[in-house]
Amino acid sequence: MEEESSGRKPTIRTVAELAKVSLKTVSRVINNEPSVLPATRARVLQAIAELDYEPDPSARNLRSSSAFVIGLVYDNPNSYHIIGLQNGVLSACRETGFGLQIYPCDSTSPLLAEELAEFVQRSRLAGLVLTAPMSERMDLVEALEARGIRIARIIAAAQDPQDGHPCVYVDDRDAAYEITEHLIQLGHQRIGFLWGSEEHRSSSERYLGYEQALKDYGITLDRHLVVKGDYTFDDGFRGARRLLALREPPTAIFGCNDEIAAGVLAAARSVGMDVPYELSIAGFEDSPFSRQSWPALTTAKQATGDIARYAARMLIASLRNDGENAIAQQNHGFAPQLVVRGSTGPVRLRPNPRQES
Structure with missing residues (x-):
């Protein structure tokens, strides 16, 4: 508990000492891995809450061969819509211990695939949440996936497009x-x-x-x-x-x-x-x-925050190869309601x- 008394931020080691578990167990809880016993998970989460511990995604990226940061890509003049998207994705990241980088772009750029690939490599991102209109450009989607970049899309569609590319679809029609x-x-x-x-x-x-x-x-x-x-x-x-x-x-x-x-x-x-x-x-x-x-x-x-949160959870679940997680397995639709x-x-x-x- 020296970090807390000295004013320094608590570390993963502090959490492990308070919860009386190994560093590896704390890491598994932070990464929401299913192999941790419920009682142990609860003890670690209680220690995290007591210490107000927040994982550092960028430091974790440097220590690990796996990336723990995702990107949100948008091109939209509606500031309120963008804020809703950011809050939704950020909520999913906080729930799963991932970090977030936000990337505004020009959706009409002919070199957008190369630009986004460079962004992913430079920032060591695990994947991207693509919003419209980039998410609706199949040439861009296929170019990113051909480069091995994992994505989740948010698109407007009356039904599941079933095109083989993961998405959250919104029935605007x-x-x-x-x-x-x-x-x-x-x-x-x-x-x-x-x-x-x-x-x-x-x-x-x-x-x-x-x-x-x-x-x-x-x-x-x-x-x-x-x-x-x-x-x-x-x-x-x-x-x-x-x-x-x-x-x-x-x-x-x-x-x-x-x-x-x-x-x-x-x-x-x-x-x-x-x-x-x-x-x-x-x-x-x-x-x-x-x-x-x-x-x-x-x-x-239109529940913009919920839509973005689901898309981010879908991406993160797929990155973890969690075959038991329904979010990773199928697309999901949202229907805006008349007010x-x-x-x-x-x-x-x-x-x-x-x-x-």
Whole structure:
């Protein structure tokens, strides 16, 4: 206990002495290996908690031939989404004794495979969690795996792609259908749709859900109500101003994420429209934008942190070759859930000028 009394950080040796076990046993508990007896594991974990001991992944990497750090690779303009991903992966790393390195990149780079391979080698990483749109580029996925780099992907897909590459898939299509259906059931027939980035499959999946809902309810798709853009507040504002300037503007607008929807809300306010009485607005993801707006935004709750945590656990389980662990053996799907808030309401029929006269 000298380290604690002297103010120095406790070491793995301190943990072993307090738990009255070998250094090897402490290492096995930290690495979550299944060979440790439950009573022994509990004693080691209690010692770790009492000492507030935190393993040093970088030092462990230098001492071992095995790597205990993984990387998170992203290219996304949505800061809240990125924070959610980071927190989810970091949670899995803390649970399993792994470290984390974060790597922002340009998903369109033709040399991305070489860049990521160099990142893995330089940082001595055990594997990568790939987020969209990199995770949806099969040429990149295959190039990384050909280099022996272990990966887990987070992708947008209505079902398990069963393409032989491990992934966590998110059913954005069905959630977008549910949002559009909600607006239709409120009486809206002219529903605008603002795209996110076309490089992200989530944009096309959400559009397909919107399109299918209109079709199922017998509403003709008006191409003038669909505007391309990116996953940003500014594109939401610009897209909404364009839609609201139409001779027959929409009575509702579905933004491909909450930042876009918040931009729509700002655009509506800029022309003096009352939300939701003159315009209903819906977003996607349930980010802080949706809860902090006024009125709060109807959206689809996407558990970004849980999704990222599962992907990281899948990668780490595969690295340990844990054949008994179901996480390592199969892909897993998540389904965002509709959250109805104050930004959507029944359609308000505009008065007929002939009737007024």
